[in-house]
Amino acid sequence: MLYDVHFSARGTTESYAEAFVKAFGKDTLSFNWLRKTERKALSLSSDDTLLFSMPVYGGYIPHVCEELISLLNGDDTPAVIVAVYGNRHYDNALIEMKDLLSRRGFIVIAAAAVVAEHSIFPTVATGRPTEGDLGEMRSFASSIKPPYKEVSVPGNPDWDSSTFHGTPFHPTADDRCRYCLVCVSSCPTGAIDPDDPKATDTSLCISCGACIRLCPYNARLHRAEAYEDARKGFEERCGKRRENEFFL
Numbered sequence: 350m351l352y353d354v355h356f357s358a359r360g361t362t363e364s365y366a367e368a369f370v371k372a373f374g375k376d377t378l379s380f381n382w383l384r385k386t387e388r389k390a391l392s393l394s395s396d397d398t399l400l401f402s403m404p405v406y407g408g409y410i411p412h413v414c415e416e417l418i419s420l421l422n423g424d425d426t427p428a429v430i431v432a433v434y435g436n437r438h439y440d441n442a443l444i445e446m447k448d449l450l451s452r453r454g455f456i457v458i459a460a461a462a463v464v465a466e467h468s469i470f471p472t473v474a475t476g477r478p479t480e481g482d483l484g485e486m487r488s489f490a491s492s493i494k495p496p497y498k499e500v501s502v503p504g505n506p507d508w509d510s511s512t513f514h515g516t517p518f519h520p521t522a523d524d525r526c527r528y529c530l531v532c533v534s535s536c537p538t539g540a541i542d543p544d545d546p547k548a549t550d551t552s553l554c555i556s557c558g559a560c561i562r563l564c565p566y567n568a569r570l571h572r573a574e575a576y577e578d579a580r581k582g583f584e585e586r587c588g589k590r591r592e593n594e595f596f597l
C-alpha cells in the first residue's frame with residue numbers, strides 16, 4: 350500500500366502528490382493534514398511506502414505538520430519526500446523531513462524539491478505546477494524501483510525550524526462575507542472565530558491561504574498595508590524561474 354500524506358492549503362502540493370500517486374501505480378490511501386479529520390495515527394510495514402509531501406514555509410515544513418509526524422510509525426518503511434516551494438528556495442525542508450521521518454522508522458529512498466505558485470505572492474511562479482511540472486513528477490515516480498537505498502538530500506544538518514516565526518501577512522474578510530463559516534471549518538489552526546469570521550487571530554494563523562481559496566464569496570484576501578510593497582519586492586528578488594530537482 351502507498352500512504353500519501355500531505356498538507357495542502359492552496360492545492361499545489363496536492364496536485365504534485367496526485368501526479369506521483371497515478372504514476373507509482375500502487376493501491377493508495379491519501380490524507381490531507383489540512384483537515385483535522387484526516388490526521389490519523391498510521392502504522393506502516395516494510396512492504397508499504399510512504400509519500401510525504403509538504404509545502405515549504407520559511408525554509409521548513411509547516412510547524413503544525415512537524416508535530417503531526419508523531420502520528421506516523423514506520424518499520425524500516427521506504428519513504429519518498431517532496432518539498433513544494435514558491436520559487437524562492439526549499440532551504441532545510443528536505444533534510445528536516447528526512448531526519449524527522451528517520452526517527453519514526455522510515456528510510457528515505459527518494460526526494461524531490463518542486464516549484465509551485467507562491468501562496469502568499471501568487472504573481473511569482475504563477476500557474477505552476479504546469480502540465481510539464483506534473484509530467485516530471487510522474488517520471489520521477491515511475492523511476493523509483495527496488496532495490497531501495499537511502500538517499501542524501503541537501504540542507505544544513507544543524508537545521509533549526511524554530512527560527513521561522515511566520516509571516517506578517519494574514520488574510521481578512523471584507524463585506525462580501527456572508528457568515529457561511531466555510532473559512533472557519535477549513536482553517537487548519539482554528540484561527541477564525543465563528544462569531545466574528547471577518548477577523549483572524551494572527552497568533553494562530555499560519556497564512557496558509559486555505560480560507561482565501563475556499564471562500565465562496567471571494568471575501569478573504571491579504572489586505573495589510575505593507576502587502577503590495579512586499580509582493581513587488583518578492584517578485585523582484587525571487588521572480589526568476591527555478592527548476593524542479595529530483596534526488597534518487
Ligand SMILES: Cc1cc2nc3c(=O)[nH]c(=O)nc-3n(C[C@H](O)[C@H](O)[C@H](O)COP(=O)(O)O)c2cc1C
Binds near residue numbers: 358361404435467
Ligand atoms: C507561511 C508561508 C511561508 C512560505 N515560505 C516559503 C519559502 O520559504 N520558500 C518558498 O519558496 N516558498 C514559500 N512559501 C510558498 C509555498 O511553499 C508554496 O506556495 C506552496 O506551493 C504552497 O503549497 P499549497 O498550494 O499546497 O498550499 C511559503 C508560503 C507560506 C504560506
